[in-house]
Amino acid sequence: MPDLLIELFSEEIPARMQTKAAEDLRARLTEALVEAGLTYAGAAAFSTPRRLALTVQGLTGQSPTTREERKGPRVDAPEKAIEGFLRGAGLTREQLEIRDEKKGQVYFATITKPGRPAAEIVAEELDRIIRNFPWPKSMRWGAGSLRWVRPLHSILCILTDEAGEVKVVDLDVDGIRAGNSTEGHRFMGAGRFAVTSFDDYRTKLRRAHVILEAEERAQHIWQEASNQAFASGLELVEDSGLLAEVAGLVEWPVVLMGRIDEAFLGLPPEVLQTSMKEHQKFFSVKNPKTGRIERFVTVANVETADQGATILAGNQKVLAARLSDAKFFWENDLRTVQAQGLEGMGAGLAHVTFHNKLGSQADRIARIAALAREIAPHVGADADLAEQAAKVAKADLQSAMVGEFPELQGLMGRYYAAAAGLPAEVAAACQEHYSPLGPGDAVPSAPVSVAVALADKIDTLTGFWAIDEKPTGSKDPYALRRAALGVDRLVVHGQLSVKLLDVLTGSFNRVGIAISETASQNKQKLGGINISGGAFQVLPEVDGRRVDARAVNLLSFLHDRLKVHLKDDGIRHDVIDACLAMEGNDDLTLLVKRATALADFLKTDDGENLLQGFKRANNILTQAEAKDGVEYSYGADVKFAETDEEKALFAALATAEPAIAIALKSEDFAGAMGAIAALRAPIDAFFTAVQVNAESQVIRRNRLNLLSSIRHICLQAADLTRIEG
Structure with a gap:
């Protein structure tokens, strides 16, 4: 079984492209060889600035002969159908076999494909891969039609058998004929040299001052x-x-x-x-x-x-x-x-457009400052400091240093704030308000930084939501998914108690004013947005509060980002959905506490079995209500209980309900789940010993109302109907 060695030698390949190119070469060629019927023991790809290399060990010397049987048309089928079948099979009519089937006699073709030498397959596939290589950018040179990232100088392609005999693969790509030689370092090498195997190739390259492995x-x-x-x-x-x-x-x-x-x-x-x-x-x-x-x-x-x-x-x-x-x-x-002070440095932002529908950077900073002041009490920050920090947080965008090195924005703001003698909390917020920038980025914990960071991201989200520039599919030009994840992480990491619907509604009001003013100044209509500036879009009250319809839609987007984040932490999507269905889901900290407690509860035997008991009770109750056309929710009476198990369930529910209510009021979700877990045994015993649909209608109604009590009590913690399984 021979070993294959390939090297594609060119002018310098950009560093950022090398690793992926080597992997693409390995993946594409090995997949093509396998599809052609060859097998191999192992493969490895390498890259240097001037070469891509691939070694494939233990390659079979020839693809196997294959036999394929194809069923064709009936013998009495139209002549054109038979001729088409013959063309597809590459056979003559005399080579077909006639077999009897239920619907009559049918033609069958047996197609034999003889095996092919590995060298022939490698030459064919490598030629195709080189001509269609997925470089991010490529070029043509000279008079040829071949495209490569940089001019391709030579191709090394050899098969070495177990006896050490070397065979050069017969391959010519746009006049570049494959051989068994390469060259080393551009300056310290001593010209071209022949190689006989991968080990020989790597050893001679090192002598020629080339380290093959990146x-x-x-x-x-x-x-x-x-x-x-x-x-x-x-x-x-x-x-x-x-x-x-x-x-x-x-x-x-x-x-x-x-x-x-x-x-x-x-x-x-x-x-x-x-x-x-x-x-x-x-x-x-x-x-x-x-x-x-x-x-x-x-x-x-x-x-x-x-x-x-x-x-x-x-x-x-x-x-x-x-x-x-x-x-x-x-x-x-x-x-x-x-x-001029830091605000003086940032004065020029009044002439920098943030978005043609949302005003200037200075307009946006004013909105962020007002929002940061509003958020400050919820995060334990001083409102004056939060507002002050928001007003100067982006001033360094006007600095010469950030103009030269944009990646230093925020960091330079911290230095300049310190130089201006501003409070340390303000200086820190100048740097930290951009964070977190992604799932792995650190989350600021200083209260003033958190207030400004939240205000910055919420203004971005509400602004682009108001002008209907939401992410679609894979397109997210304004990084709104990242901003939403940033809001989620800031709230959850800091365990902040923030009613986001109220904050979002206030932000939409400010953005609406900005849109109206900008539209008036530009004397133009806004596509898809009311000229009034996306004024308050009334919804029925949510949890007793008057909120903007767009705030509810944006909150759903924040929930979607949070679901992805929590899924990475091992919390299932159906568990999160069960908690999202509860009142107060705009308090993300509360939501995560509830979801974590429910996820932990469902991992226990009590949780799993109680869930099945709840689902059984809910299914029986739902079917009975649909059949009878009534709602069984008027309370069961223990005086109609006939069995000990039934009486025990009444007692357990009477004990659990106040315990669950107390735990939920104090946001002790683990305690609430523990109180619910105490219902597992009496519910199991009830279903084992009691027939709900008794002959007596009085007893049946009482037991259905008892099931309603189970459903009502369990649904106080989370909507268990949304849990799968």
């Missing part, structure tokens, strides 16, 4: 950089994304550490780190005692006689120019803050 290159870079930093009493700043990218830029990594000029050490460490990463692909090295970034690590792709001194000198010169720009931005921004 993981090994990354590990070497990290280990060498860490060692050099440690030797200087410093610490390498971890950056897995940069490490993966740099490992895709070099075939023979040479790690060099340089110094940052003293003039730039006063810059915020995040500025230094971002500038070096984005512009130079440098790793940052910090002093663990001071937290300052003092040195950098660069990775060259070539060894030099002066041990990299010339490379470092050039890099330090370019870095100094970059950091001079950063220093200028920093000092200029500080002068602006000191002269």
Whole structure:
């Protein structure tokens, strides 16, 4: 059984594309080989800046001969139908077999497909894959029609059998003929060389200064950089994304550490780190005692006689120019803050449009400030500080530093707020109000930060809801799903008691005013939105409150995001639905407590068995009510109980109902579930010993009313009818 080795050698492949391209090559070729009838023992793909490589071990030498039987038309079928069957089968009429069936004589074809050599199959499939490779971007060069991410120079494609005999696969792709040779490092290699197997290929590449495995290159870079930093009493700043990218830029990594000029050490460490990463692909090295970034690590792709001194000198010169720009931005921004304050820095946001239907960034900041003040008491924040923080939280968007490095927004706001002498809570909120940015991002816990973060996300959601720019399918251009998940996580993580329908309704009112004012200023009608600015859309009262219809719709969207989040935490969707059906579901903290308690309860034997007892009671009751045309909810009387089990159930229900009510009032959902669990045994005993549909109509009605008591009491904790199973 031969081993297959493929290498596609080209000009430099962008680092971000290499890993996926190697995996695409492996997946597409192995799937094609299997579909063609070949099997293999294992496969592995590799990438470097100039090559994609694939090894397939234990490949069968030939596909098996196959026999396929096809049923055709009847013998007396129209001639055209028979001819079509013959064309599809590739046979003549003499090669068909006639068999007797119930509806008459029918033609059958036996199609034999002889096996094919592995080399022939590999050549055919690899040619197709190369010509249709899924690069995000590709190019043509010269006079050929082939497209590749960068000009493709050579193809290595060999089959090596167990005896070590090498066969070059006969393949020609747009004039590039497959061979058994490749070349090593662009500068330190010694020309092309032939290989006989994957092990030979990997060994000779290393001699030619090419490390084939991306993981090994990354590990070497990290280990060498860490060692050099440690030797200087410093610490390498971890950056897995940069490490993966740099490992895709070099075939023979040479790690060099340089110094940052003293003039730039006063810059915020995040500025230094971002500038070096984005512009130079440098790793940052910090002093663990001071937290300052003092040195950098660069990775060259070539060894030099002066041990990299010339490379470092050039890099330090370019870095100094970059950091001079950063220093200028920093000092200029500080002068602006000191002269005008942080609100002065952000004054220009009045001329920056947030959305043509929602006004400017300054309009939005005013809405967020009012909403943050409203939310503050619910999160334990000082209302004045929350409003102050909201007014300056986005001021750094007007800074020169954020203009150069947008990824530093928020963080620079914190520095500028501190420089302006604002309270620490305000400075923290400038940075943290953007969080959480995703499912894995940290959730702020400082009350002022939470108030501003919630206000920011809720204004975004209500604004785009009001102008009917909701997410559709996979499209979510304004990241509203992320904003909704952010609201969910802020509330649940902080265990905040917030009635979201009230907050959303207030926000919709403010947004409506903004829409009206913007429409008036622009003198244009808003598509799909009333010119009055999406005024209050009245709904019947919800839990005794007057709310906006759009707030109810948006709350449903928040619930959907929360369901996804809780599902990741192991809470089933039907459990969440059972809790969403209860009153007060706009208090997400309460909702999650209820769902968690119910999920834990249903994992127990008591919970599982009680659920079955409840469903049995509900089914019997529902059927009887439908049949009789009445509702059995007027209370059962223990004086009509005939059996001990029936009397015991009356007693258990009488004990459980007040205990459940007390637990629910104090939001002790675990206690409520415990009280419900006490009903399991008497309900089981009741159904074992008692026939509900007794001959006596008085007894039957009393027992149905007893089942109604079971349903009523159990439904106080959650809508168990929504639980599956």
